[in-house]
Amino acid sequence: MKRWHMGSWLLVLLLAAQGLAAAPRCTGRMDRKSALYQPGETAKVTLLWSEDKKPLAEGTFTVAATVDGMHELTRRSFDLAQGNPAVWELPLNEPGIVQFEIVESSFGGKGVAAAAAIAPDKLALPAERFDPLPFWQKARADFKAKATITRRDLPQFSDAGRKTELLVCEVGGKEKFYAFWCRPAAPGQYPLLVNTPSHGMGPFTPALEFPRTDFVPEGVMTLAVNIHRFPPQATAAAQKAAFDKIAGYYFCRPGTSIEDYYFTAAVLAIQEFIDYVAQQPECDSRHIVAAGSSQGGGLTLISAAINPKITAAAVNVPAFCDFSPASGVRMKGWPVSRSGFDQSAETAQVMRYFDAGNLAAAIKVPVVFSAGYFDRVCPANGIYAVYHAVPGEKSMYPMPISAHVVLPGYLAVVDEFIRKQLK
Template sequence: MKKSIFAIALTMSALALAAVERLPVLSAQTDRPEAVYRIGEPVTFIFSVQRDGTAVKEGILEVAVSQDSREILLKKSFDLASQTPLQVEITGKKPGFLLLNAAFNGKTGAQGFNSVAAAGIEPEKIQAGSAPPPDLLDYWYGEYEKLKQEVPPEFEVEPAGESPFCKRYRITANHFGGTKIRAGLAIPKKGNGKYPLIVSVPPAGNWGIPFWEYPGAMRLTITVFDRIFDKDKNTYEAFNKDLWYFYKGADRGRENYYYYKSILGVLRMLDYIKTRPEWDGKNLIAVGRSQGGGFALIMAALEPKMTALAADVPALCDHHAEKKERRAGWPQLLSKVPGFDEPSRYYDAANFAAYIKCPAILCVGFIDTMCTPSSVYAAYNNLQGEKKIYHGPLTGHGWGEKKMEFQLLPLKEFIQSNIR
């Protein structure tokens, strides 16, 4: 009986796998591999629908092209039984990104398609939806001074084991309201005892206290949370049940928004790490992805000793994008808390970018609907120093073509080239 049940289970699994494999696959691209155009130039999206490597000859393919994930500029349906070429042509009329969405037989996502290709239209001319507040840096320096005056840090540094390459330390410091800020520090075992310093904030989510490493450098990873979540008791899920942390407190004003203490905590940890004797005293690089990319921009603006910045698909950019008829970057803050309009300017990484003069590299995914490409470019165009941006024309937020090449290689090469 057990063998029969096992055989049935295997058969059902095989059938399920076969069904998945038989799902149609849409390939889409622009007529230019780089997918960047000038205003007024025609953009041609070319696509094919295949199943197991063979063109699908039945079904309805629906496509829509939007301007920056907002206004629908073009819609068209294709009967795959016909011989109609699967392509659409459209002309970009303003700086931004044209996003192609597709659906197969009325379905999107796992059963069909959604964002599949995009084209940048003079993205170097994209402007953020709001200007930086004139007192942006002064405001945060003032709030940090208040923290230093009212709450002594009382840093606690505890050994936290080691990896084959690094010794690890858990760092804790006091914060407002009796809370704590925490970070993980990894210091190489080998070398001359003086190392470049890389500082990071993790992407969104519960990462605990990370001890991330980088070859030949000491690395500090700072959490955004004022607490430790117990994974066994699902406390992170409970904490976010009613409202995600990245919206919490925004309805109660600027100093009550959740990232208020996160930013001040980052500044406190930066002050500590610069006192470590292992730091070489000259190389200080902010690195991050998504939420961490947004914080990398914030750190690079607020820390005068920052020597380089590497931000992969940075979040927290262009909160006021809707004023320019664009979708804002993650977490689309004002769509959830519209009353936070003016205070949100003090949490907009694109505004912090206007104060960054160190060398910088940003990575942007053209089909990223979370950290939208226009929001990343809003930040990039505000950078004041030497800068470079790496395009992923068919890359989304952790999906799409050449994901690992897009995320890792350009950033690593940039970091290495900026260590003196």
């Protein structure tokens, strides 16, 4: 199992008041660059408060060791008059990502300042798992029987080196989904890279959101899929205006029926686009890599489980990772983790079908993951648990000082992975 490690300093701005140019801030550092520990080992976190780059001589704060901010392990208060930086040494016994969070301070600021990973390789999903595969297999067949894909030339995104088309997937004469298909203009067969978007307005050009490299000049076809039901707009402002009509609710209201959830038809449309392009004479269907970040990462994991045409996957801080109530004290994955999400028992039944933890065993292709130790959108604990349940070839890019982000270092890793998988 490959691992990459980064430095463990994080600059966390803890603002005493909005709009101040130089508010007090806390810099947290673990005593190990990897921030990696085994159960029972003592971790040491150093917390330095400064203002205008000068250490503060007075002030008080309290730091809590928590699991995703939901389960507090312990806390300790410090007086800077007794020393700055403050140092806290404590044994950490249970596997998982522990965040050191400033919960109170005389400066008024709060936030995660450091994090430690205690035997993350031992994080596991509950033994009893629901199997959504039979549903998805039948749903795919039913969707395919109703779906029709048409294509439209996009000369504004084409040139001597590439040809771009808009694919439109119409389902039963009602809903329409859209995807940009871009490929080298020269005749031949080319491998395919599929991008599913993160939460937001979705693509209105063929440019990929994740990864960010333009692979078409390297002899690769790309497919940028939008999960929303409106056509791509001419400008970013127009695209955002179309998205704003659904932005506040599309992901957080699953309802009581799997057939009615916004993501259900989106997942099926993604597969239909992949199947369509894979059947075209220009496609080298032996090499199809799916990639996505956050929401797109979770949808990529689902696709890798239910679509055998996918031959590899790359995900960044993926959503949909472990919704099970049996997971215990850790935060559930996005979107269940978000405020405003319907937390009813009926909704929990629907979300089982999207839980990457329930689908992980079906992912048999190579996958590269990342997880941010500070992330409270797509928590690292659930990502690690799903990661360990994937039986195939895999690698993890841990981000000890990062939250919900895409790091340049990981983008380089993903580019290398994609090039290897598309050969």
